[in-house]
Amino acid sequence: MKSENNIKASSGYTYLVLLVLLIITLVVGMALTKNPIFLILFVFIALIVKGFFTVNPNGSKVLVLFGDYKGTVRDNGFFWANPFYSRESFSLRARNFDSERVKVNDKVGNPIMINVILVWKVQDTFKSAFDVDNYQEFVRVQTDAAVRKLAGSYPYDNFDAAVAELTLRSGMDEVNEALENEITERLAIAGIEVMEARIGYLAYAPEIASSMLKRQQAVAIVAARKKIVEGAVGMVQDALDQLKEEDIIEFDDDKKASMISNLMVVLCSDKEVTPVINTGSLNG
Template sequence: MKTEKTINANSGYTMLIILALLLIGLVFGFISGIIFAWVLILPIVLILPGFFIVNPNGSKVLVLFGAYKGTVKDNGFFWANPFLSKQRISLRARNFDSERVKVNDKIGNPILINVILVWRVRDTYKAAFEVDQYEEFVRVQTDAAVRKLAGSYPYDNFDDEQADITLRSGMDEVNEALENEITERLAIAGIEVMEARIGYLAYAPEIASSMLKRQQAVAIVAARKKIVEGAVGMVEDALSQLTEDNIVDFDEDKKASMVSNLMVVLCGDKEATPVINTGTLHS
């Protein structure tokens, strides 16, 4: 497989001076009535197509009758063989924000995902000749890499509690895997991946509402668990202190009643409304 070959082209200013002299000679010849002045037209016509400009962070791929001759990366005004075709390839970094695609994650949930890619051409030969339209190649291969990545990880660990890395929580690991996958796919086109990361991630609309309710339920259960754990500790401390200080002598029924009342007060959603007992403790 061939690779890029950087070459130095001739300065365009030298040929521009020669072209100016030929034009002056042609005009002078016509004015003076010199019959053979018209022969100067041929070199003028041949010189003109040889001029080209390379802007900063740009390049020109030179091809002579199907044979690759090299790439000019120096910026400036140049002249080369007029029979050379000159393909412009930018070496600047480019952003690619892919469309949001609907795919299934590892456990089959439909999700919406897109990727933000920063890339540039590293090898102009591969970009020009190994693929057809390298910009379109970047788009298609990035889309394929995103689809493969999404199918390799679950969105979260609700349905796959054994998953150490998920699309939602393991962003660093997922972005690294995405960058490696895209780099491997674009290497054939001489493309350097500077950065790749997930730009948008969400459940598909048809299941988003259900998944939100599930997340809320999980959060509520976790919060209730913490409340119950705290309430049990508070009740235990209260009973222990009352018993140690001999403030109240509890039998099993009284202890059970107090525990029940305290748990209702501590774990209830609303503030408890006290009921005053005007009789005896046993009434």
């Protein structure tokens, strides 16, 4: 497989001077001698004019002679080359590609909406020109395929906190790195350098978004309640231990159970508790 061959083109200013001299020779010769032999200079003038081209900064020209790749000019400036060369321009500037949001299924089958932001540029003009039919369309299609493959490799979220699994939502750095590697591998055939690839949008598909939001809220509530209960148990234990150490009151099993029940209600309730003052005994 061929790769890019950088070549140096001739200075266009040298041939521009030659062009001016030929034009002067043609005009003066025809004016003084009226000899039609000078008309042959029109052919040379036309060929010289056809050979001029310019290359802008961060641009390039791919030169082909009758189907044979001759090289790529990356230097910017004013040049001249064989007038029979066909020349195709390729921009070497970095480009942004914001893909469309696509609906795909994640690893566990949930439909999600996802898109990617890609920063890329042409690295090898030979591959971009001759190894693929349309390199810009190739970038679009292969990026879309890479996003679909990535989305199917990870779950959107992990509702089981006990299972430490990488997800699209929680493992963005690792997921973006995997995405960049996948796109780089796919676009290498077209001579494209992937400078950065990141997930730009990620959400559940509209038809399940409401249900999944309720599920996330339920998981959050359960986790919060668990923490509250753990804290309440610790506070009740501390209270009983302190009362026992300072010998403030003696508890039998029934009184201890009643006190624990009341404290747990107060500490775990999600609403403000209204106290009831007992003016009699604890058993009254």
